[in-house]
Amino acid sequence: MEIKTITLQPVSGNQNYVYNLGDVQAVISLGHRASVTNDYLLMIFNERLALMADARTRNQSDTTPLPANNVVKRTGSLLKASLHSTMVWTPGNYFLIVRCDETGDLCRFDLMLDQCCTFHVTGCRVCERYSTEDMLSGQLYKSGAWMLRHLMTRPGLGQFREWAIRRAQEKAFNAKRASLGNAKAMAFNSNMLVVAHGSATKQGREAISAMVNAVDVIEGDCSTFFDRTCGNPYENLNCYFSERLHYDYVRSMDTGREGEFCMLFYNLWALNDSDGRIFMDKLLSYWPDKRYFVVFYGTRQEIDALMEQYPSLRGYFPQYNRIEEEAPTAEELMQQFFMEADNAQLRLSPAATDKVCRIIAEAGCHGITARWDLNELHRYVHDTLLHGYCRHAVNDLQSGYGIKHTVEVTPEDIDSDALLPKTNSADNLFDDLDTMVGLDTIKQHMTTIANRVRFNAERRRLGLPVNEDGPYHAIFTGNPGTGKTTVARMMGKMFHTLGLLSKGDVICVDRAKMLGEFIGQTEQIMKRILVEARGNVLFVDEAYTLYRRDNDRDYGRIAVESLLGVLSSKNPDMIIIFAGYEKEMDALFSMNDGLEGRFPYKIHFADYDADQLMQIAARVLAQEQFILTPDAQSLLQQTIASAVSRRDSKFGNARWVNQLVHNGIIPAMSDRVMASVRVFDKAAYQTIEPIDIKNACSKFNAGTEVPTTRNIIGFRA
Numbered sequence: 001m002e003i004k005t006i007t008l009q010p011v012s013g014n015q016n017y018v019y020n021l022g023d024v025q026a027v028i029s030l031g032h033r034a035s036v037t038n039d040y041l042l043m044i045f046n047e048r049l050a051l052m053a054d055a056r057t058r059n060q061s062d063t064t065p066l067p068a069n070n071v072v073k074r075t076g077s078l079l080k081a082s083l084h085s086t087m088v089w090t091p092g093n094y095f096l097i098v099r100c101d102e103t104g105d106l107c108r109f110d111l112m113l114d115q116c117c118t119f120h121v122t123g124c125r126v127c128e129r130y131s132t133e134d135m136l137s138g139q140l141y142k143s144g145a146w147m148l149r150h151l152m153t154r155p156g157l158g159q160f161r162e163w164a165i166r167r168a169q170e171k172a173f174n175a176k177r178a179s180l181g182n183a184k185a186m187a188f189n190s191n192m193l194v195v196a197h198g199s200a201t202k203q204g205r206e207a208i209s210a211m212v213n214a215v216d217v218i219e220g221d222c223s224t225f226f227d228r229t230c231g232n233p234y235e236n237l238n239c240y241f242s243e244r245l246h247y248d249y250v251r252s253m254d255t256g257r258e259g260e261f262c263m264l265f266y267n268l269w270a271l272n273d274s275d276g277r278i279f280m281d282k283l284l285s286y287w288p289d290k291r292y293f294v295v296f297y298g299t300r301q302e303i304d305a306l307m308e309q310y311p312s313l314r315g316y317f318p319q320y321n322r323i324e325e326e327a328p329t330a331e332e333l334m335q336q337f338f339m340e341a342d343n344a345q346l347r348l349s350p351a352a353t354d355k356v357c358r359i360i361a362e363a364g365c366h367g368i369t370a371r372w373d374l375n376e377l378h379r380y381v382h383d384t385l386l387h388g389y390c391r392h393a394v395n396d397l398q399s400g401y402g403i404k405h406t407v408e409v410t411p412e413d414i415d416s417d418a419l420l421p422k423t424n425s426a427d428n429l430f431d432d433l434d435t436m437v438g439l440d441t442i443k444q445h446m447t448t449i450a451n452r453v454r455f456n457a458e459r460r461r462l463g464l465p466v467n468e469d470g471p472y473h474a475i476f477t478g479n480p481g482t483g484k485t486t487v488a489r490m491m492g493k494m495f496h497t498l499g500l501l502s503k504g505d506v507i508c509v510d511r512a513k514m515l516g517e518f519i520g521q522t523e524q525i526m527k528r529i530l531v532e533a534r535g536n537v538l539f540v541d542e543a544y545t546l547y548r549r550d551n552d553r554d555y556g557r558i559a560v561e562s563l564l565g566v567l568s569s570k571n572p573d574m575i576i577i578f579a580g581y582e583k584e585m586d587a588l589f590s591m592n593d594g595l596e597g598r599f600p601y602k603i604h605f606a607d608y609d610a611d612q613l614m615q616i617a618a619r620v621l622a623q624e625q626f627i628l629t630p631d632a633q634s635l636l637q638q639t640i641a642s643a644v645s646r647r648d649s650k651f652g653n654a655r656w657v658n659q660l661v662h663n664g665i666i667p668a669m670s671d672r673v674m675a676s677v678r679v680f681d682k683a684a685y686q687t688i689e690p691i692d693i694k695n696a697c698s699k700f701n702a703g704t705e706v707p708t709t710r711n712i713i714g715f716r717a
Contacts, residue, residue: 002030002031002032003028003029003030003031003098003107003124004029004030004031005028005029006026006027006028006029006096006098006109006121006124007026007027007028007029008024008025008026008096008111008119008121009024009025009026009027010024010116010117010118010119011023011024011089011113011117012024012025013089013117013350013353014350014351015116015117015118016350017117017350017351017353017354018090018091018115018117018354018357018358019088019089019090019334019353019354019356019357019358020088020089020117020350020353020354021085021086021087021088021089021338021348021350021353022085022089023053023082023083023084023085024044024053024082024083024085024089024119025080025081025082025083026042026055026079026080026081026082026083026096027078027079027080028042028078028079028080028098029077029078030077030078030079031077032077033076033077034074034075034076034077034078034079035074035102036074037102038057038100038101038102038103039056039057039100039101039102040056040057040072040074040079040098040099040100040101041054041055041056041057041072041097041098041099041100041101041137041141042054042055042056042072042079042081042083042096042097042098042099043096043097043099043136043137043141044083044085044094044095044096044097044111045094045095045097045136045152046092046093046094046331047092047093047094048158048161048329048331048332049136049152049158049161049162049165050087050152050153050161050332050335051152051153052083052085052087052089052094053070053083053084053085054070054083054141055070055071055072055081055082055083055084056070056071056072057071057072057073057074058071070082070083070084079098086338086339086342087153087334087335087338087339088334088335088338088353088357089113089117090113090331090334090357091113091114091115092112092113092331093110093111093112093113093122094110094111094112094113094119095108095109095110095111096108096109096111097127097133097136097137099137099138104129105126106126106127106128106131106133106134106137107124107125107126107127108124108125108126108127108133109121109123109124110122110123110124129172130169130172130173132165135165135168135169135172136165139168139171139172140164140165140168150206150207150210151164151207151210151211153335153339154203154207154336155328155329155332155333155335155336155374156197156325156326156327156328156332157207157325157326158326159323159324159325159326160207160208160210160211160323160325163192163211163321163323164210164211164213167188167190170186170188173186174186174188187290189293189316189317189318189321190212190262190293190321191293191294191295191316191317191318191321192208192212192293192294192295192296192317192321192322192323193295193296193303193307193317193321193322193323194208194295194296194297194298194322194323194324194325195298195299195300195303195322195323195324195325196297196298196299196325197324197325197326197327198299198373198502198503198535199299199502199503199534199535199573200266200267200297200298200299203374204297204325205219205264205266205297207325208262208264208295208297209262209264212262212293212295216261216262217261217262217264218261218262218263218264219264219265219266220240220263220264220265220266221266221267222265222266222267222268222269222270222271222279223267223269223270223531224236225237225240225270225275225279226270226275226278226279234278237278237279237282238282241282241283241285241286261291261292261293262292262293262294262295263283263287263292263293263294263295264295264297265294265295265296265297266297266298267298268296268297268298268302268303268305268306269298269302269305269530269531269534269572269573270527271306271309272305272306272309272565272566272569273562273565276309276310280310288316294316296317299502299535299573300324300571300573301569301570301571301572301573302573304569304570304571305569305570305571305572308569308570327369328369328372328374329364329369330360330361330363330364330365330369333360333364333369333372333377334356334357334360334361336374336377337356337360337377337381338353340377340378340381340382341381341385341409343381343382344381344382344385344386346381346385346386346389346409347407347408347409348408348409349408349409349410349411351410351411352408352409352410352411352413352414355411355414356414356419359414359416359419359420360419363420363421368420368421369421372421373421376421380418380419384415384418384419385409385413385414385415388413388415389409389413392410392412392413433446433487433490436483436486436487437608437612437615437616437619437654438483438606438608438612439483439487439605441603441604441606442483442487442603442605445601445603446487446490446491446494449472449601450494450498453498453499453500454498457498457499471567471569471570471571471572471575471600472495472500472575472600472601473567473575473576473577473598473599473600473601474491474575474577474578474599474600474601474602474603475577475578475579475585475596475599475601475602475603476488476577476578476579476580476603476605477579477580477581477582477585477602477603477604477605478579478581478582478604478605478606478607479581479605479607479649479650479651479653480650480651480652480653480655481608481651481652481653481654481655481656481657482605482606482607482608482653482654483605483654484579484605485506485508485539485541485579487605488506488537488539488577488579489506489537491506491537491575491577492504492505492506492536492537492575495537495575500575501535501536501537501573501574501575502534502535502573503534503535503536504535504536504537505535505536505537506536506537506539507529507532507533507536507537507538507539508539508541509529509538509539509540509541510540510541510542510545511542511545511546511556511559513525513529514526514529514540514546514556514559515555515556515558515559516555522555522558522559522562523558523562526558526559526562526563527562530562530563530566530574533574534573534574535573535574536574536575537574537575537576537577538563538566538574538575538576538577539577539579540576540577540578540579541579541580542579542580543578543579543580543585543588544580544581544584544585544587544588545580546559546560546588547560547587547588547590547591549587557591560591560592560595563576564595564598567595567598567599568598576599578599581649582604607647607651607653608653608654609644610637610640610641610644613640613644613653613654613656613657614636614637614640616654616657616658617636617640617657617660617661618633620657620658620661620662621661621688625686626666626669626686626687626688627683627686627687627688628688629687629688629689629690631689631690632688632689632690632692632693635690635693635694636665636693639660639693639697640657643656660696664696664697665688665692665693665696667696668691668692668693668695668696669688669689669692671695672689672691672692672695673685
């Protein structure tokens with residue numbers, strides 16, 4: 001196949017915009033007449049090997065329906081095609097593959113798309129057999145349209161595509177050896193460790209299925225293999241191995257299909273306890289076997305913990321078969337957006353297309369896209385955008401416009417704030433913490449942890465060695481109302497932003513939520529708690545209540561033992577925080593000599609002084625637009641100082657102040673205002689008088705005493 005010239009017309013969008021959806025017209029001039037018996041294939045990929053568009057000739061014997069704009073037409077010595085893409089064309093580098101199946105000729109043209117949506121050919125070369133281009137347009141393309149579309153278009157699958165290309169090359173090489181008749185086929189190791197980005201998802205499992213392209217992918221949810229409430233707790237495990245594997249194998253033999261079976265396991269955290277050994281024994285009774293190969297799919301922490309607990313597994317998984325989902329780039333997020341829009345039957349105008357892409361590109365420049373949740377993108381398109389579009393479309397119809405006027409999403413339908421991910425950037429990581437009153441030691445401590453994480457990330461990027469500092473479990477000690485739970489919530493957000501937690505929420509539990517009433521129930525409760533806490537902060541309030549010195553059979557000991565698997569893992573994708581009074585927490589750790597050592601950080605939350613509590617009260621009132629008169633402010637300051645002077649270890653600190661405001665002062669003010677003559681003056685509903693403070697003292701707390709000889713009002717907290 002001799003190619004004289006190649007011409008690519010600009011994207012058929014709107015050249016007034018940098019980012020466009022549209023078709024690319026390709027005209028290829030051959031050095032000979034195009035034979036009607038030859039099959040030609042054109043494919044355009046971007047730099048990350050994502051398929052943008054493809055087109056091929058239609059033969060008389062070909063019964064597969066093809067869209068009109070995905071057909072290569074032969075006209076004399078010319079090949080003409082309209083390369084249609086459902087994805088957006090962004091400025092950058094691409095490459096075009098031109099293939100003739102009958103002759104085996106294969107050419108690659110390197111392309112550059114400029115800001116005006118015009119393609120420029122920057123290089124060309126003839127590609128040999130078994131090259132990357134040969135695999136993309138040959139074996140992978142012919143292996144199934146679904147596989148190619150899924151694997152070659154989804155974000156974060158760069159390493160998946162590279163692995164699939166390498167495996168296709170290995171299989172082609174084996175087929176060539178077999179054709180010689182004097183060489184045995186080489187056995188390639190297909191066992192894989194697949195590291196999820198964030199958490200293991202259904203989309204990730206589908207990508208693995210497309211990548212391995214096995215006869216059957218038999219999924220196994222490890223969290224369902226064991227059920228202590230059943231008569232036989234291993235019934236599900238036995239069903240998976242003895243029934244499902246056998247059934248799929250027999251079915252493949254009956255249908256004449258031959259090949260490897262992939263056992264794909266996820267929710268690997270469920271293998272960290274004693275049940276994991278039973279699973280492993282069962283697995284090894286079926287594997288290694290030439291009929292089966294194994295894929296473990298989970299977070300980095302899950303896979304590292306699995307390899308650490310079962311080091312003998314390392315020999316089955318070569319390093320080149322460890323594959324990672326990657327954080328989607330800004331360009332990939334753009335493509336995902338328009339895939340979602342296409343699924344929702346939404347068509348964006350050129351101006352709306354350009355606006356969406358610019359929003360995402362700018363977010364990428366500020367590092368926001370690294371933690372973008374694709375589920376949020378899906379919800380935005382199918383909920384927010386679809387709702388806004390329908391609202392404006394209906395309004396247009398009511399205004400007399402025809403249906404053709406309303407078919408496109410307009411820039412006004414794009415809500416920038418709603419589109420951007422709900423994740424703090426590194427720039428405002430400590431904004432919420434800095435606004436809290438006091439806590440100077442805790443603020444410095446959190447800053448040091450964050451700086452260490454970012455410091456390690458930068459060293460890793462520069463190729464310098466990094467000594468991972470392991471988990472970040474912590475002990476919070478202090479009296480009630482000193483900010484322990486609030487800081488824990490901020491830690492979840494912070495560690496999620498830094499990439500150490502896949503979700504970043506806070507799961508709050510205490511003794512009542514952790515313990516059961518009969519044997520075996522506590523284990524099941526803890527199992528559910530750990531499932532919910534995966535990727536989050538598990539905050540155990542009043543953790544010292546889990547230890548009963550005078551009762552060795554207390555279920556609290558079982559709850560603590562259930563946490564040891566997470567506490568001993570190097571990177572568990574979870575942070576456990578034990579909170580409580582300092583003295584009682586010391587007693588808890590006496591139950592297990594190694595327990596306290598599992599918590600690398602111990603943070604004490606000091607009581608607030610009177611001035612700090614006054615600042616908290618003032619902020620609470622200001623947020624709700626209440627105003628203290630000077631006398632009321634002075635009286636509130638005296639009230640707080642009196643309560644602080646008599647406080648004990650049960651004093652509520654900030655919690656007490658919030659209750660004083662919401663359960664004492666504001667109700668007292670409500671009684672005063674509503675009992676007076678109705679006045680529709682806004683200030684009357686905002687201004688707090690001294691009498692409101694006095695009345696609050698008499699009603700807020702049964703232990704309150706109102707001194708008669710002094711003007712200071714105090715509380716016995």
